[in-house]
Amino acid sequence: MAGEPVNVNEFEELSRQALPNMYYDFFAGGAEDQYTLEENIEAFRRIIGAASCDVIALIFSEKTDFIKFWCLEAKFSWIQGLSFTCKAVRFIQTFALKREITEHMVRRAESNGFRAIILTTDTPALAMKAIEAGATGIIVSNHGARQLDYTPATISVLEEVVHVVQGKVPVLIEGGIRRGRDIFKALALGAKAVLIGRPVIYGLAAKGESGVKQVIEILKNELEQTIALAGCCTVADITRNYVKTEKERLLGRM
Numbered sequence: 001m002a003g004e005p006v007n008v009n010e011f012e013e014l015s016r017q018a019l020p021n022m023y024y025d026f027f028a029g030g031a032e033d034q035y036t037l038e039e040n041i042e043a044f045r046r047i048i049g050a051a052s053c054d055v056i057a058l059i060f061s062e063k064t065d066f067i068k069f070w071c072l073e074a075k076f077s078w079i080q081g082l083s084f085t086c087k088a089v090r091f092i093q094t095f096a097l098k099r100e101i102t103e104h105m106v107r108r109a110e111s112n113g114f115r116a117i118i119l120t121t122d123t124p125a126l127a128m129k130a131i132e133a134g135a136t137g138i139i140v141s142n143h144g145a146r147q148l149d150y151t152p153a154t155i156s157v158l159e160e161v162v163h164v165v166q167g168k169v170p171v172l173i174e175g176g177i178r179r180g181r182d183i184f185k186a187l188a189l190g191a192k193a194v195l196i197g198r199p200v201i202y203g204l205a206a207k208g209e210s211g212v213k214q215v216i217e218i219l220k221n222e223l224e225q226t227i228a229l230a231g232c233c234t235v236a237d238i239t240r241n242y243v244k245t246e247k248e249r250l251l252g253r254m
């Protein structure tokens with residue numbers, strides 16, 4: 001790559017050069033054969049546009065404290081090594097289905113200034129149980145493909161989760177988002193927002209704080225470009241009609 005990195009993949013390459021192998025492998029790698037790790041990214045590629053601003057702004061907007069809780073506090077504090085939210089999130093993930101524990105965590109989170117408890121799952125059935133247990137949001141996640149290999153890509157199960165949740169709480173997604181167009185696809189399939197993990201680490205490893213800012217800026221610009229090329233004006237214009245899933249393409253051939 002000559003000059004400045006212009007997309008997340010180039011940031012990944014820079015971070016690979018910057019980090020000792022063992023650190024790069026830890027951050028970039030996934031479980032076992034890394035099937036799910038690759039699938040998280042590949043599954044986005046198999047969703048295509050059906051025809052022809054600002055989710056990152058949405059995530060970081062002052063207006064959306066609920067999402068900010070996760071993005072700025074849980075995710076970023078995890079990167080910075082602060083412990084409360086990371087521990088809380090792990091705890092919640094383990095005990096999410098016990099209502100009294102979830103309620104305790106909600107109170108604890110609220111007393112620490114957080115507004116919402118969002119649980120992660122990649123199965124529709126668990127999403128419903130999590131809501132019954134007090135979750136105020138769902139993140140479709142397979143923990144960065146670092147746990148059970150050969151589980152489906154998050155984007156492949158997003159729509160099913162959105163369907164069972166029926167708008168009761170917002171559904172977010174993470175895993176494999178590397179391009180603005182991936183964000184567009186996730187929003188079209190019903191996500192309220194997206195979260196990113198490794199791209200931020202790549203930015204940080206390659207160029208420190210400015211690298212993180214650049215990665216977010218790149219994704220925002222790519223999303224805006226996708227929105228414009230798709231013929232939309234804002235995020236609010238993105239609908240299900242704009243994408244075709246692999247299943248729909250296969251059915252269309254029959």
Ligand SMILES: Cc1cc2nc3c(=O)[nH]c(=O)nc-3n(C[C@H](O)[C@H](O)[C@H](O)COP(=O)(O)O)c2cc1C
Nearest residue numbers: 026027141143144174175176177195196197198199
């Ligand atoms: C180095 C590393 C460690 C992680 N540790 C955890 C963890 O302890 N618990 C968890 O739920 N997710 C963990 N994740 C997953 C992230 O929270 C997030 O779901 C994932 O990175 C999003 O996918 P992406 O990296 O493809 O954007 C980790 C991810 C990375 C890269």
